[in-house]
Amino acid sequence: MVIRVGTYNVRSMYDDNAALARVIRVMAPDVLCVQEAPRLLRWKHRRAGLARAAGLRMVAGRRWGGVAVLAAPRTRLLHAESHLLRPFLGLERRGVAIAVVDCEDTPITVASVHLDLVAAARLCHVIEIVNLVEDVADRFGAPIVVAGDVNEEAGGAAFGYLTRRLADCYALAPMGDGLTFPARTPGKRLDVVFAGAGLSVRSCGGVDAPGEDLVAATDHLPVVAELLAS
Numbered sequence: 537m538v539i540r541v542g543t544y545n546v547r548s549m550y551d552d553n554a555a556l557a558r559v560i561r562v563m564a565p566d567v568l569c570v571q572e573a574p575r576l577l578r579w580k581h582r583r584a585g586l587a588r589a590a591g592l593r594m595v596a597g598r599r600w601g602g603v604a605v606l607a608a609p610r611t612r613l614l615h616a617e618s619h620l621l622r623p624f625l626g627l628e629r630r631g632v633a634i635a636v637v638d639c640e641d642t643p644i645t646v647a648s649v650h651l652d653l654v655a656a657a658r659l660c661h662v663i664e665i666v667n668l669v670e671d672v673a674d675r676f677g678a679p680i681v682v683a684g685d686v687n688e689e690a691g692g693a694a695f696g697y698l699t700r701r702l703a704d705c706y707a708l709a710p711m712g713d714g715l716t717f718p719a720r721t722p723g724k725r726l727d728v729v730f731a732g733a734g735l736s737v738r739s740c741g742g743v744d745a746p747g748e749d750l751v752a753a754t755d756h757l758p759v760v761a762e763l764l765a766s
Contacts, residue, residue, distance in 0.1 A: 601631020711741025
C-alpha cells in the first residue's frame, strides 16, 4: 500500500486559508507534517479549523514550537508526543511533534520538524530529534519518517546528519525541480521528507495544485512523498 506523507510550512495561517485548504486537499496526504502552525490567539481552534477544511484531523503538536502532525480519517493514531528542544538564547524555541500512525496495517513513526536559521542550533536540534524519534520507533516497531522545513539545503551539516541515518526521498525518486521557497519564485529546496529503513520511495516532489492557490496559501511550497513498506 502507498502511504502519502506531506510537509507544509503554513506561515501561521497569515495568508489565504481557503487556498491553503484547497492545496492540502490536492496533496491528499495520509499524514501531513505542518510547520509554523498557529501559536497565539485561538491557536487550537485555528489548527483544528485548518484540519477540518482540508479533510484531516490533528493528531500531534503542542502550542510552542509551531509543529504539528495531521492525519486522514483512514489513518489510525497509535501514539503521539511532542517535545520542546534545547533552548538557545535569543533564538526561537523549536520543537518536534511525533505521531505513530497505522495506514491500513502499515505503521510508521512520523515527526514534524522546523529547524532554526542558525546552523549550530540546527545541528544540535537534529541530533536531539533523531534520538527522540528513534526511541519512539523502536518502542512501536514502526519505520521513521521525518519531514519539515529544515532551513538548509543539501550539503549542510544538519542535512548531512539526517541523510546519514535516513534517505532524502526527493533524491531517490524526484518529481519536478524540488524547489520550495519562496513560493512565488522558488529557488531553494528547504522542505524535505526523509524516510528510514523499512520504507521505499515511489516518488517525491511538489503538488499539482493551481498556481494561484500555491502562491496565495503561504510562502512555502508543499512536498509529498509516496512511500511503500519494504
